[in-house]
Amino acid sequence: MSVYGLYQPYKVNRPLNRSEKHHRLHQGRPAKVRFFNNEQSVIRINSTYLETVDKFHKGGGDTGLFALLFFMLVSIHLYVLYHCFFVSEKETKDKIIDIVISSLVMSFFYFLSGYFLLKQWFKWTHYPIRFNRKSKMVYVFRTNGSVLTVPWQDIYFTQDKEPGILNDWSIRGHILDSDGETVLETFSLGVCTDKSTTLEYWEFIRCYMEEDVVPELAELIMFCPPAEDRKEGFIFCWQNLLYMGSRLEWLLLPLTLPLSLEASVWRYITCVTGKIPRWPREVLDACRPDPADPVSISAANNPEKMWRLVFANEPRDVWQERYDRMDAATNKIHAVLAKRYGHHI
Structure with a gap:
């Protein structure tokens, strides 16, 4: 679970630490990567702006443990109250003491589980980040809605x-x-994974903002979260959590299938109870795309047979065509970067 940024505020009003300086990612300097990874975080890409989800989006099912804990506590508390009122033969004074003590004990656990639940439920469906390639501006939807x-x-x-x-x-x-x-x-980009993949993700974002390779980057997007101006449906919540990179993952299906189904329920609740983020008018005006833009990829371009993609079970010719294109x-x-920066990259 990623903690900082949603469950716990980032530490600010402090100097940069040694690790942050050592692992700095520089604009205008290509990273040495083999692939340019968008991690299925792109909501929309065109020649004017790129919009992505936040790093918490894919893990929307993380609330399951806290939800189960919360509802279990409610059930136990209700049973204690029922027992005190209708079963116990103690005097009224002793019953009241039992109720007060149990309520005080439960209140701590209510707060603990409810704190994490309400950081996702009844908030926002996601916290988008928009990169304007033409104006070189970045727009970050904060957790407080600003x-x-x-x-x-x-x-x-x-x-x-x-x-x-x-x-x-x-x-x-x-x-x-x-x-x-x-x-x-401080804010975070839309990925939380291993170190090498984050570097590939950074290079995808950097190339969009700084290089003339937008059509090529668009070719690398297999599907987009249908989160733009709407709430994701339960099916996509499940598909996004279940998505497989290869058929080898079929061996883990007896484990991943029920776990992803359970997590998708909690993720769907996060979507249903959340508000849809809306960009202010000045952001929309600054990011107005060209109607004739040949690059325009969003959830509308997602594969019709999404389940086949999710299970890495597309026909060989379809898979080969996509692989060759990507x-x-x-x-x-890589050729564009080599020409601009030299083959040493």
Whole structure:
């Protein structure tokens, strides 16, 4: 579970630490990667802007444990109250004491489970990030519903290890004070995974903002979350959590199928109870795409037979055509980078 940014605020008004300086990601400097990975986070891409989900989006089923704990506590508490009122033969004074003590004990656990639940339920369906390629501006939908607007070049990007036992990394963007050292605000890009994949994700975003390879980047997108101006349906919640990279993962289906189904229920509740994020008018006006733009990819372009893609079970010719197209796009991006920066990258 990714903690910082949603469950726990980022630490601000502090100097950059050693790790953030060591793992800095520089604008204008290509990273050495083989692939350009969008991690199925792209909501829409065109020649004007790229919009992605936040790093918490894919893990929307994380609330399951806390939801089960909360409802279990409610059931236990109701049973205690029932027993005190209708079963116990104690005097009224003793019953009241039992009720007060049990309620005080339960209140701590109610707060613990409810705190994590309400960080996702009844909030927003997701927290989009929009990258305007033409104006070189970045728009971040904050967790309180406000919007951070900042120039691309003014953001200090860095890879950062997420707390916990899992080897998860994220890409954080820091807004620094005029001293270039003090962190005033922090947000994360839409990925939380292993370190090498976060670097591939960074290069996808950087190339969109800085290189003339938008059509090629669009070719690398297999499907988009249907989160733009609407709430995701239960089926997509399940598909996104179940998505398989290869048929080898079929061996794990007896485990992943029920777990993903259970998690998709909680993810769907997050979507149903959440509000749809809306960009303010000034952002929409600044990101108005060209009606004749040849690049326009969104959930409307998702495969018709989505389940076959989810289970890595597309016909051989369909899979080969997509692989060849993505491989050609990847090679072209590398050629553009090599021509601009030299073959040493």
